[in-house]
Amino acid sequence: GKGLAVFTSGGDSQGMNAAVRSVVRMGIYLGCKVYFIREGYQGMVDGGDNIEEANWSSVSSIIHKGGTIIGSARCMDFIKREGRLSAAYNLVTRGITNLVVIGGDGSLTGANLFRQEWSSLLDELLQNNRITKDQREKYKFLHIAGMVGSIDNDFCGTDMTIGTDSALHRIIEAIDAIVSTAYSHQRTFIMEVMGRHCGFLAVFTALSTDATYNFICEEPAPPNWDKKLCEKIKEERKSGQRLNIIIVAEGAIDREGKPITAELVKKVVVENLQQDTRITVLGHVQRGGSPSAFDRILGCRMGAEAVMALMEATPETEPCVVTLDGNQAVRLPLMECVRRTKAVAQAMADKNWDLAVQLRGRS
Numbered sequence: 041g042k043g044l045a046v047f048t049s050g051g052d053s054q055g056m057n058a059a060v061r062s063v064v065r066m067g068i069y070l071g072c073k074v075y076f077i078r079e080g081y082q083g084m085v086d087g088g089d090n091i092e093e094a095n096w097s098s099v100s101s102i103i104h105k106g107g108t109i110i111g112s113a114r115c116m117d118f119i120k121r122e123g124r125l126s127a128a129y130n131l132v133t134r135g136i137t138n139l140v141v142i143g144g145d146g147s148l149t150g151a152n153l154f155r156q157e158w159s160s161l162l163d164e165l166l167q168n169n170r171i172t173k174d175q176r177e178k179y180k181f182l183h184i185a186g187m188v189g190s191i192d193n194d195f196c197g198t199d200m201t202i203g204t205d206s207a208l209h210r211i212i213e214a215i216d217a218i219v220s221t222a223y224s225h226q227r228t229f230i231m232e233v234m235g236r237h238c239g240f241l242a243v244f245t246a247l248s249t250d251a252t253y254n255f256i257c258e259e260p261a262p263p264n265w266d267k268k269l270c271e272k273i274k275e276e277r278k279s280g281q282r283l284n285i286i287i288v289a290e291g292a293i294d295r296e297g298k299p300i301t302a303e304l305v306k307k308v309v310v311e312n313l314q315q316d317t318r319i320t321v322l323g324h325v326q327r328g329g330s331p332s333a334f335d336r337i338l339g340c341r342m343g344a345e346a347v348m349a350l351m352e353a354t355p356e357t358e359p360c361v362v363t364l365d366g367n368q369a370v371r372l373p374l375m376e377c378v379r380r381t382k383a384v385a386q387a388m389a390d391k392n393w394d395l396a397v398q399l400r401g402r403s
């Protein structure tokens with residue numbers, strides 16, 4: 041059977057295990073020899089025990105677990121050609137020419153570069169007598185399928201990345217707990233949520249927790265944000281509300297691009313309203329714990345589709361990323377999605393927030 045390997049790379053997210061499980065089982069079902077690559081690209085570079093054949097039962101009892109059982113890492117060695125040469129050697133000598141990568145845009149870009157270089161890497165290995173002519177010929181094509189695992193929902197081309205729904209569940213559960221104590225003491229709570237440069241988690245959290253105010257980076261706070269915030273809080277308290285929840289995305293900024301931090305918001309509330317105010321930074325709790333049903337199913341669907349894409353690939357097939365579009369699993373050109381995702385980052389760096397929001401949309 042064909043050699044196929046799966047690995048997880050970059051920050052972990054809930055639902056990655058469901059995706060790994062699905063890749064392994066679909067691969068075996070379709071007659072492949074399936075391998076785990078542990079610790080992301082680092083495991084591919086280091087080889088040895090990091091690349092291990094998987095069987096049907098190696099992925100039993102993992103669908104309910106957060107994180108990734110095969111480990112993940114941000115790898116510096118793979119950035120160097122030397123590292124990629126070693127990775128190519130480790131794959132060819134095991135007969136692996138199909139890769140499923142589960143990660144963010146950086147990890148997917150790395151996979152694309154690897155595939156572009158594949159031929160020249162094999163040539164170099166052959167020249168150095170590390171592989172045989174037969175191996176050079178037999179494994180001359182590398183096929184790649186990606187899936188996006190991230191709690192940030194920051195990738196263009198998909199409605200939801202694997203992990204976002206679970207992170208939202210975790211955040212909302214925490215805020216519901218905070219609300220009960222805030223109510224008792226009539227306090228204002230400032231909650232910092234993750235998302236890197238994407239306000240998706242913050243906006244969905246604010247909408248589903250009845251928050252008073254929300255700071256994100258795609259819609260930077262106007263110069264008089266402090267007054268507006270205090271007026272809103274005062275108004276809500278006057279109408280009988282006993283507490284306020286303010287959501288601050290970790291990348292939140294004002295129109296000059298200066299960070300809006302939880303500390304800064306607290307200072308504004310305390311100085312202007314003399315309110316009893318506390319900060320809760322949710323941190324990595326958001327990325328941990330058991331995946332939601334949605335993320336389990338999403339991982340399963342994406343994993344199966346990724347394997348099918350690889351099995352149908354011809355030498356000309358470009359690397360794809362499997363995404364969700366209107367509840368359909370679809371295959372999109374990997375680099376086009378990465379390019380769009382990078383264009384969003386560029387638009388934000390240029391302070392062109394309208395363009396960033398527009399580019400992030402599906403159309």
Ligand code: F6P
Binds near residue numbers: 191192
């Ligand atoms: O991309 C996922 C994410 O959790 C972001 O929301 C956050 O900014 C970052 O990763 C945290 O990275 P680390 O786990 O390296 O601290």
